[in-house]
Amino acid sequence: METRRLELFVTLVDAGGFKQAADSLFITAPALSQQISRLEKDVGVALIDRTTRPITPTEAGREFYYRCRRVLEAMQHITQLLDDQRSHEFGRVRVGIVPAMMFSSPARAVRQFIRAHPTATVQVRSIPTSLLVDELEQGSIDVAILLTEPDLKDLSSTALFGEEYLVALPDDHPLADVDEVDFAMLRNERILQGPRTANPTGYDAVVTACMRAGFSPRSLEVMGSYLDQAAMVSAGMGVCFIPKSLSDIPQHNVVYRTLVNPSVGLTTSISWFDRRLDAVGRAFVQHCITELSIPESLISKEGAS
Incomplete structure (x- = not known):
C-alpha cells in the first residue's frame, strides 16, 4: 500500500469532492478517482460512497480515514526527526x-x-x-x-x-x-x-x-x-x-x-x-x-x- 494513496484519500475526504481534492493536488479528477479505486482494491473494501454529494466515506472508510491520518502524522514526525538529525550532523x-x-x-x-x-x-x-x-x-x-x-x-x-x-x-x-x-x-x-x-x-x-x-x-x-x-x-x-x-x-x-x-x-x-x-x-x-x-x-x- 503506497503512502501517496493514503494522502490522496485523506485529502479527498477533507475536500468532500473529487474535483475540489484534485484541484488542491494539481491532478485531474479522473486520475484521483482511479487512485482511490486502486486503494479500495488494496484494502478489499469500499471506502467512499460515490452516490452522495458531497461525497462521504463509508463506515469502513471513516475508520480508515482516522487511521490514515495517524499514519501520515507519524510519517511526518519521522521525516522531521531525520531532517533534524541530518541538520545536526551537517x-x-x-x-x-x-x-x-x-x-x-x-x-x-x-x-x-x-x-x-x-x-x-x-x-x-x-x-x-x-x-x-x-x-x-x-x-x-x-x-x-x-x-x-x-x-x-x-x-x-x-x-x-x-x-x-x-x-x-x-x-x-x-x-x-x-x-x-x-x-x-x-x-x-x-x-x-x-x-x-x-x-x-x-x-x-x-x-x-x-x-x-x-x-x-x-x-x-x-x-x-x-x-x-x-x-x-x-x-x-x-x-x-x-x-x-x-x-x-x-x-x-x-x-x-x-x-x-x-x-x-x-x-x-x-x-x-x-x-x-x-x-x-x-x-x-x-x-x-x-x-x-x-x-x-x-x-x-x-x-x-
Missing part, C-alpha cells in the same frame, strides 16, 4: 565572542563542541562588544557570547557565569605589595578603559564603583582589548580592570590584585534568535548553557569591553 552555527572570552572558558566550550560534532560547521569570530550586538541583530552571526545581555526584540539570552574583576598594576606600584586593593586606594590613579560607546555596561560599572568609593575616576580612554590595556599598565600609563580568567596570561611588569569595597564583577551571557537556529545552533546553545554554569559566587551583573 548544519552550521556562526558564533561571535568578545575578545576577552577567547582566552577563557567559553572558548574551551567551543572547542569541546567542535570535537563532539566533527561534521558540523562551526565558525568563530572575535568581535568587540560594540559590534557584536549589531552583528547578531543583522544576522551576520547566529550566537553571541558577550559580557552583557542585549535588549533586543525576540532575542533569547541566558546568563552563563559570573566573574570578578582584578586591578592590573605596574609591578613597582606601591599597591603591588598588598593582596587586596580597596577601591578608594585608586582615587589618584589614571584608569585605563575603553570608550563608553564600546560597552556602556562595563564602563558604567567602573564609574559606579569609583563613585561608591567616594571619588570620580580620572579615565584615559584606550582602544583595544584587555591585554592591550594591560600592556599600557606595563608601560606605566595607569591601571586597568581585567577579568580574573585573563590574569593567568603573563604580562611583563604587571601584577593583579583583588578589588574590595566595592568588588566589581561581570556576567558572561549567551544570546541568540530562536527562529534563526538550526539543529546545530540549538545544540551549541544548549552545550554552552550546560557546560558554563553560573557559580554561587556570581557577582552583580556588570560588563566589560
Whole structure:
C-alpha cells in the first residue's frame, strides 16, 4: 500500500469532492478517482460512497480515514526527526565572542563542541562588544557570547557565569605589595578603559564603583582589548580592570590584585534568535548553557569591553 494513496484519500475526504481534492493536488479528477479505486482494491473494501454529494466515506472508510491520518502524522514526525538529525550532523552555527572570552572558558566550550560534532560547521569570530550586538541583530552571526545581555526584540539570552574583576598594576606600584586593593586606594590613579560607546555596561560599572568609593575616576580612554590595556599598565600609563580568567596570561611588569569595597564583577551571557537556529545552533546553545554554569559566587551583573 503506497503512502501517496493514503494522502490522496485523506485529502479527498477533507475536500468532500473529487474535483475540489484534485484541484488542491494539481491532478485531474479522473486520475484521483482511479487512485482511490486502486486503494479500495488494496484494502478489499469500499471506502467512499460515490452516490452522495458531497461525497462521504463509508463506515469502513471513516475508520480508515482516522487511521490514515495517524499514519501520515507519524510519517511526518519521522521525516522531521531525520531532517533534524541530518541538520545536526551537517548544519552550521556562526558564533561571535568578545575578545576577552577567547582566552577563557567559553572558548574551551567551543572547542569541546567542535570535537563532539566533527561534521558540523562551526565558525568563530572575535568581535568587540560594540559590534557584536549589531552583528547578531543583522544576522551576520547566529550566537553571541558577550559580557552583557542585549535588549533586543525576540532575542533569547541566558546568563552563563559570573566573574570578578582584578586591578592590573605596574609591578613597582606601591599597591603591588598588598593582596587586596580597596577601591578608594585608586582615587589618584589614571584608569585605563575603553570608550563608553564600546560597552556602556562595563564602563558604567567602573564609574559606579569609583563613585561608591567616594571619588570620580580620572579615565584615559584606550582602544583595544584587555591585554592591550594591560600592556599600557606595563608601560606605566595607569591601571586597568581585567577579568580574573585573563590574569593567568603573563604580562611583563604587571601584577593583579583583588578589588574590595566595592568588588566589581561581570556576567558572561549567551544570546541568540530562536527562529534563526538550526539543529546545530540549538545544540551549541544548549552545550554552552550546560557546560558554563553560573557559580554561587556570581557577582552583580556588570560588563566589560
